[in-house]
Amino acid sequence: MARCIAVLGASHVGKSTLVDRLCELEGRPPRPAEPYELRCVPFRFLDQSWTALDCPGSLEFIQDAADALLVADAALIVVSPDPEQAVLAAPYIRLVESSGVPHFIVVNKMDEAHSRLRDIAAALQAYSSSPIVLRQIPIRECERFAGAVDLFSERAWKYRDGAQSALIEIPEDLMDREQEARDEMLESLSEYDDWLLEEIIEEKHPQDSPVYAICARVLAENRVTEAFIASAEHRNGVTRLMKALRHETPPPAAARDRLGGAPAAVSFLARHRKHVGKTTFLRVFGEGLKAGDTLGGGGVGMLSDAGSDKPAALAEVEEGGVAAALKSDHLVPARLYTAQGGSEPPAWRAVARPLLHRALRPVHERDDVKLSEAIATIAGEDTGLTVSQDPESGAQVVGVQGALHLRRLRENLAEVFGVEAEDYPVATAFRETISRRVETHYRHKKQSGGAGQFADVKLTVAPSDRSEGFLFDQTVKGGAVPRQYIPAVETGAREAMRSGPLGFAVVDVSVTLLDGQHHAVDSSDMAFRIAGRSGVSQALTEAGPVLLEPIFDVEFSVPSHFTGALQPIVSSKRGHVLGFDRDPDAEGWDVMRTQMPGPALENLIAELRSATQGVGRYTAEFSHYEELYGREAEKIVTERKMPS
Numbered sequence: 001m002a003r004c005i006a007v008l009g010a011s012h013v014g015k016s017t018l019v020d021r022l023c024e025l026e027g028r029p030p031r032p033a034e035p036y037e038l039r040c041v042p043f044r045f046l047d048q049s050w051t052a053l054d055c056p057g058s059l060e061f062i063q064d065a066a067d068a069l070l071v072a073d074a075a076l077i078v079v080s081p082d083p084e085q086a087v088l089a090a091p092y093i094r095l096v097e098s099s100g101v102p103h104f105i106v107v108n109k110m111d112e113a114h115s116r117l118r119d120i121a122a123a124l125q126a127y128s129s130s131p132i133v134l135r136q137i138p139i140r141e142c143e144r145f146a147g148a149v150d151l152f153s154e155r156a157w158k159y160r161d162g163a164q165s166a167l168i169e170i171p172e173d174l175m176d177r178e179q180e181a182r183d184e185m186l187e188s189l190s191e192y193d194d195w196l197l198e199e200i201i202e203e204k205h206p207q208d209s210p211v212y213a214i215c216a217r218v219l220a221e222n223r224v225t226e227a228f229i230a231s232a233e234h235r236n237g238v239t240r241l242m243k244a245l246r247h248e249t250p251p252p253a254a255a256r257d258r259l260g261g262a263p264a265a266v267s268f269l270a271r272h273r274k275h276v277g278k279t280t281f282l283r284v285f286g287e288g289l290k291a292g293d294t295l296g297g298g299g300v301g302m303l304s305d306a307g308s309d310k311p312a313a314l315a316e317v318e319e320g321g322v323a324a325a326l327k328s329d330h331l332v333p334a335r336l337y338t339a340q341g342g343s344e345p346p347a348w349r350a351v352a353r354p355l356l357h358r359a360l361r362p363v364h365e366r367d368d369v370k371l372s373e374a375i376a377t378i379a380g381e382d383t384g385l386t387v388s389q390d391p392e393s394g395a396q397v398v399g400v401q402g403a404l405h406l407r408r409l410r411e412n413l414a415e416v417f418g419v420e421a422e423d424y425p426v427a428t429a430f431r432e433t434i435s436r437r438v439e440t441h442y443r444h445k446k447q448s449g450g451a452g453q454f455a456d457v458k459l460t461v462a463p464s465d466r467s468e469g470f471l472f473d474q475t476v477k478g479g480a481v482p483r484q485y486i487p488a489v490e491t492g493a494r495e496a497m498r499s500g501p502l503g504f505a506v507v508d509v510s511v512t513l514l515d516g517q518h519h520a521v522d523s524s525d526m527a528f529r530i531a532g533r534s535g536v537s538q539a540l541t542e543a544g545p546v547l548l549e550p551i552f553d554v555e556f557s558v559p560s561h562f563t564g565a566l567q568p569i570v571s572s573k574r575g576h577v578l579g580f581d582r583d584p585d586a587e588g589w590d591v592m593r594t595q596m597p598g599p600a601l602e603n604l605i606a607e608l609r610s611a612t613q614g615v616g617r618y619t620a621e622f623s624h625y626e627e628l629y630g631r632e633a634e635k636i637v638t639e640r641k642m643p644s
Contacts, residue, residue, distance in 0.1 A: 002049035002320035003249055004283055006068040008096070009078035010088035010614075011057030014108040018078055018232035019054045022242055030307060036408040038064045038269055040281060040306035040322055045242055051283075051306065051322040053268075059091055059614060060401040061408075063352050063384035066095060067268040067334050070259070070345055071283035071322070074219075074249040075103040076241075079124065081113035086123035090559050091615050093127045094586040098348040100258055102219045102250060105227040106241060110138055110145040111234060121227055127559065127588040133188045133224045135244065136237075137181050139171060148229055148237060149174060151182045152208060152215075159236040189214050192223045216248040252320035256285045259346065263336040265295055266345075270333040270381035274416045278381070279324050280331040281306055284317045291315070296337040301327025334383050353619050354386050354399025355605040358406060361395065363420040372396065374417035378409065385409065390426055392505075397426055402605055428550065428598040430636060431625055432502045434509060435544035437462035442535030443517075444527055455527035456517035457481065457489055461539035464510040467624060470497055471510035481516040481528070488525040489513050492532025501541045503640040507548065507625070511536055547633040548625040550598035555591060556608070557583060558616040563590045565611040573600035595623060 009015040016033040023030045023043040030041045038061075039054040053072065055065040069075060075096050079089045089105075096103045107113075107120055121132050139147035139156060147158040149170055156174075157165035170178055186206065190197040193214045199206045218224050228244065230237030256263065262285075269281040282289070289295070291303045291313070303314045306322045317323040325331060334349065335342040362371045375396060379387045386399035400406045406423060413419045438461050446453040464471050472490045474481075481489070493511045500506040513532075554575070556566055563580060570577055575596035583589035596604075601620055608616040628636070 001252060002051065002318055002322070003073050003245075003252070004051045004053065004071055004255075004320060004322060005245065005249065006053045006055060006065065006072035006075045006101070007078060008055045008065050008068075008075060008092045009057060010059075010080070010085075010092070013057070013078045013080050013088075014232050015057060015078040016054050018076070018106065018108060018230065018238070019052045021232045021235055021238040022050075022052060024235075025239060025242060036061060036404060038068060040269075040324075042305065042307045042322065046246060048246065049318070049321065053322075058402075058404050060403075060405040061384070062091060062095065063401070064269070065092070066099070066349050066352075067383060069096065069099040069101050070334060070349060071255065071266045071268045072101050073252060073255050073320075074245065075099075075101045076106050076245075077103055078106045078108050079120075081107050081109050081115065081120055083115050083119050083123035085613075086120065086126070087559050087561060087613055087615060089124060090127040090588060091617075093124070094589065097129055097222070097587075098585070099346075100222060100348070101255075102222060102248075103225060104219075104241075104244070105132060105225055107227060107229045108232055110229045110237070111231040113138075113145065117229065124227075127586075128225055129587045130222060130225050131188050133185050133226050134181055135185070135226045136229050136240070137174070137178060138229055139174065145231055145236070148240065149178050150240065151178065151185050152211060154178065154182065157240070159231075159234070161234065165236075165239070186211070188224055189218060192218050192221070212247060216250075219248050220250045220254060252283075252285055259336055261336065261343070262286065262338070263343075264339060265289055265337045267331055267333050267335050267337065270331070272377055272381060272412075272416055276326065278329055278377075279326055280328055280333065281322065281324050282317075282331070282337075283320070283322050285319060288319055288321070289317045289323070294339045295328075296331055296335070296342045297340055298328070298330040300325055300331075333381060352384050352401060352617075354384075355401055355618070356403070356406065357397055357399050357426050358423040359390060359393070359395040359397050359426050360421045360423050363422055367419045367421075370417070371413070371419050371421055374413055374419050377417075378412055382409075392427065392429065395426070398423075402609070425602060428602075430504045430550070430598075430640075431507045431548040432500045432504045432545050433507055433548055433625075433627075434461065434463050434540060435546050438539045438543040439514075440535050440539040440542070442531050442538060444531040444534065446527075447522075452519075452522040453524065453527040453530070454519040454522035455485070455524075455531035457513060457528070457531045457535050458515040459493075459532075459535050459539060460512040460514055461536055461543055462510050462512075463543075464508050466508055468508055468510075470494060470507070472512075473510070474513035476513055476515060480518070481513065482518055482523075485518065485523065485525060485528040486513065488528040489516075489532035492529040492534075493536045495529075496533045496536035496540065501545045502547055502637050504547070506540060509540075547628045547637060549628040551595055551623045551626050552598060552601065552620040553623045554594045554596045554601075554604075554618055554620045556594065556616060556618045557586075557589060557591055558608075558612050559588055560590045561588075562612040562616060563592060566592050566594075566608075566616075569604075569607055569611060570594050570596065573597070573604070575600060596620075597626075597628075 041052040053068040136148045443456045497506040578593040580592040
């Protein structure tokens with residue numbers, strides 16, 4: 001039976017270094033972490049098999065962290081020792097709590113700490129719905145992080161460079177603080193166990209074994225969040241953390257039950273690797289998995305070590321083990337698989353909506369088709385990426401989580417698929433309408449030998465209610481325009497709506513065919529289509545064209561500390577605040593509802609992250625179009641009419 005932990009945290013908190021040190025306790029250093037990529041690190045500790053899923057630090061790749069949590073028995077949230085940076089851990093605490101995965105906090109880089117541990121815990125507590133319980137307190141010598149006291153065993157260890165820690169007596173000046181911290185820990189745990197509560201009331205000294213069992217239970221139930229301290233770079237605190245993981249991490253069956261049903265395996269990552277092809281990473285549950293077994297309705301190809309760049313075949317993967325499946329193209333990431341088929345993951349694992357949209361084109365025209373195929377392949381593996389087509393330009397548009405996500409996409413295109421691509425902004429979908437009713441008369445007459453073209457139409461073109469789009473009607477009497485030609489007039493009118501006098505698609509206009517004339521020989525569908533198109537185009541120019549700007553409902557989600565910073569951003573982009581509330585689903589977060597014009601969204605995520613230390617997010621849904629006047633409108637129309 002193998003265990004699996006997900007290791008999450010912001011950039012530069014030493015997360016990958018901690019994973020390396022866990023691996024090195026009884027083994028060799030793992031392959032180095034790569035920027036922007038989830039790393040699978042298998043290792044052994046005291047005859048147990050483990051896999052650490054080292055998640056990318058940037059929030060632009062938090063979807064990878066969510067997918068890793070699908071298969072994890074427990075999670076480590078690695079945080080900075082600076083209370084001012086506690087907010088950087090807030091998105092990860094929120095994600096882990098929503099997943100229901102038992103989790104620990106690891107305050108890393110304690111050798112750089114300038115604040116009290118209790119202050120760090122208090123800052124983190126603002127974003128945690130469960131109480132944060134200290135499992136250790138630091139020993140300092142001349143303000144230097146020199147060791148730790150374990151509050152359960154009431155033992156102290158002094159760290160030694162290049163050697164195992166030495167067991168020492170608890171320093172006399174720490175005795176009071178140790179007793180205070182231990183009492184706080186036991187009181188927190190006693191809220192969930194009657195026996196421990198009685199022990200405390202009777203002023204007894206609880207035995208270690210029952211307390212360890214209580215700790216494991218409340219961890220599995222997500223009642224408390226235990227906090228450990230470490231300095232992974234100096235290999236300090238790593239062994240104590242690993243021993244706690246070994247004793248308290250729930251077995252794989254608990255993760256399987258949390259997913260509902262009984263999946264035989266769960267996919268959490270897929271990558272297309274050069275010279276290898278598609279590789280899908282799986283965690284195996286139940287009775288294990290062998291190459292050739294049926295999974296998801298198809299056969300599993302070669303199984304290999306998930307932590308190696310060079311595939312080496314595995315005969316079998318044990319319960320709880322993690323492996324890479326090759327030649328299994330029917331498997332996709334973030335799916336729960338049985339032998340017969342696959343099912344969707346739990347609702348908490350929602351796909352993060354893209355926050356940046358950019359159009360892509362190949363640097364070399366010969367790669368046009370190749371680029372489309374490569375993007376489609378990557379989109380099938382990257383669950384945080386969307387691909388669409390701009391309806392106006394026809395360009396391929398990718399939706400990503402930010403600039404780093406876009407960089408990873410372009411690097412994959414170049415390195416794995418051999419396609420160099422460049423990105424550029426997607427034009428805002430402006431529209432235009434008219435402001436007054438116009439009647440027009442248009443005659444199309446053409447004679448060039450043989451049968452000619454003749455069509456005569458009288459039309460009314462008028463503004464309609466907002467969001468009604470295009471409306472067509474006719475009041476022709478006496479067969480002035482034969483019925484078979486009326487659909488052609490409507491088709492021509494619709495064609496005129498594709499581009500109005502300002503250069504944009506026209507909306508919210510009604511066209512009524514009043515009267516007309518026809519010729520028994522020269523009239524045709526084509527003639528009336530041309531007359532309808534030309535007549536409406538002529539009327540649109542005379543009907544007071546007005547520019548329309550798309551308006552979006554934008555909902556921001558930020559830690560409460562940053563709510564005040566949103567108002568200037570919204571105001572500077574001609575937006576309006578509709579209101580804000582506490583986020584009912586996340587401790588310490590607010591939700592602000594606004595309406596903002598479409599052009600404001602282009603660089604919004606960059607400004608939001610700058611104002612919120614990178615942790616803010618938003619969602620945008622199209623609401624309606626509004627009329628735009630003045631210099632802004634003139635500038636947009638002028639740019640539209642400039643030759644490209």
